[in-house]
Amino acid sequence: MREGKVANRRLFSLLISIPIHWSPPIFHYRYASRTSPATLPGPALPKSLNIALSYRSQPRLRTTLPSQSCIYSPSRHVTFHHTNTLTQVGEVVSVSGSIKKQEGGKKKKKKHSSKKTVEKMEAGDTSLRNLRPNYFVGIQISNEDIHKALIQIQEDMVSYDESLFRALVDVATSHITLLVVHVDTEEALSLATSALAKCGKQLMDDLSACPLQLTFSGISHFGHQVVYAQLVEDDHYHRLLDLAEYVRNVFGEGQVFMPDKRTLHPHLTIAKLSKAPRMRGKHAPRKIDPSSYKQHLDIHLGCQTVTGLQLLAMNKSKDHNRYYYNSAQVMFDIKCKDNMDHTQCCFPRRPILKSQRRT
Incomplete structure (x- = not known):
């Protein structure tokens, strides 16, 4: 006491x-x-x-x-x-509200439903700026001639610098991105699927009667970090821009969250350094040397007919053809003459390093 x-x-x-x-x-x-x-x-x-x-x-x-x-x-x-x-x-x-226990000062990330996410972004909530896209609306590039041209460019790039191999994009995944979205729930996926179906219904007559023809010619880059095949800026190119703008408006009206508001620059990616981060013990260049593809700067790759739109998942496993997981798609009434046999370009995967070739 x-x-x-x-x-x-x-x-x-x-x-x-x-x-x-x-x-x-x-x-x-x-x-x-x-x-x-x-x-x-x-x-x-x-x-x-x-x-x-x-x-x-x-x-x-x-x-x-x-x-x-x-x-x-x-x-x-x-x-x-x-x-x-x-x-x-x-x-x-x-804090205000109920008391919660946290150890180590770490904060757990909050999950947001799709409608609430869109409402918060419209209200200027800055806490959602770091949400990364995990789905995108794309157009598949399946023309065999374009694939063969891409393989030739990639083989020459690897011959110039073998460390660029990890930066090459698999030709089997060739596509053009129209917009990216963030889908975090089944409800959000349903909204995105409904928006894509609405786009297909509205665009069916126009694109079936007058198909969109995308011509690829020439090679360019984004800051020496991404190498891509350019689209010829003809009437079909401007129709593609109008198509992308319409799809964006429909997805916005459908309350689908689109974290990327940048202006669309449609392109066909050949290689990008973000696929080859610098790792301990493995060399990765800081930029892609233009000399690795200079002989292809004026190459004509071919023409792709747009047969449909797809809602593709970035983080899910690829399908048996090594293409993106297709969550939904709309197909136009077009008879495509593309050769679907890709054994001469995509299967097995190319290019093949000299060290991987059998003697």
Whole structure:
């Protein structure tokens, strides 16, 4: 009994001797004990303890030690769970609403449904800017002549610099991207599928009667990081831009979240360095040398007839033809003359490194 009174007197003297700094509306109190445990409302505090408390409506105390945890409740009771003597307890964070326990100061990412995501972006919520696209609306490039031309360009690039092999895009996945979307729930996928079906219904008559012909000619790059085949900017090219704008408007009206608002620059990717990040023990160039494809700058690759639109998944496994997982598609009433036998260009996968070739 006497020891408890002594401890209380020591605690009172310490609190009086320590200045209180006014930082509205928070008071910071600092307590330290080295000789004996002190008594506060709730369980006894362990020895050698440094703690800072913040008083607001419902503050939350967050520990930086992974082996200990501490929560401060509105009733001003402090609860400690410890295995050894605590030497430091982390910062105090004031929050509104219910009190939640977080260890290590880490915050869990919040998941947003599709409609709420669109509403928040329209309201200017900046917390959703980092949502990455995981689906896209694309046009498949399946013309065999275009594939063969792409393979030839890639083989020459690898012959010039074998380290570019990891940056090459699989020719079997050749496509043109019209827009990218973020789909996080089954409801969002249903909205995206419905929007694609609406596009197909509205575009069916026009694109079936007058098919879209995309001609690829010439090679260019984006900042020496991406090498791509260019589209000839003819009447069909401008029809493609109008098509992409219409699809974007339909997806926007359908409450499908589109994180990328940049102007469309349709292209056919040949190689990109983002596929070959710099790794320990493996060399990857910082840029793609134009000399690796200079002999193909004016190459004519071929013409692709647009037979439909597809909703493709970026993160799901490829199909048996190594093409993107097709979640939904709309096909136009067009008889395509493309040769679907790709054994001379895509199967087996090319190019093949010299070290991988059988002698």
